[in-house]
Amino acid sequence: MSETTKGAAARDVFVIMTSVGSEEEAERIAGALVEGRLAACCQTFPISSTYRWKxxxxxxxxxxxxxxxxxxxxxxxxxxxxxxYEIPEIIVIPVIGGHEPYLEWVRRSSS
Structure with a gap:
């Protein structure tokens, strides 16, 4: 477990979560983040959403x-x-621990 961080040690790494209306939009945003060195890695998944709107x-x-x-x-x-979206879901989740070599790669790749 020496390569795993716990607590405050990883609090400079975050997961940003958003949902979009198409795979193309997800890929465009992911590309902008990674190419701009604002994210080390992006993943996209098809989902079913149920929500109240207007x-x-x-x-x-x-x-x-x-x-x-x-x-x-x-x-x-x-x-x-x-x-x-008019009011996009954009949620920031702090990473409180994880595999330190991966977290260090995230830091290097998004700075």
Missing amino acids: GEICRDTEFLLLAKTAKAAEAVERVREQHS
């Missing part, structure tokens, strides 16, 4: 994008700029 219950297929970064504020701003 008084209606909606069910849609969306794409979830997860981005690993050491530059949360800048990455959030880039996602916001690139996102097509």
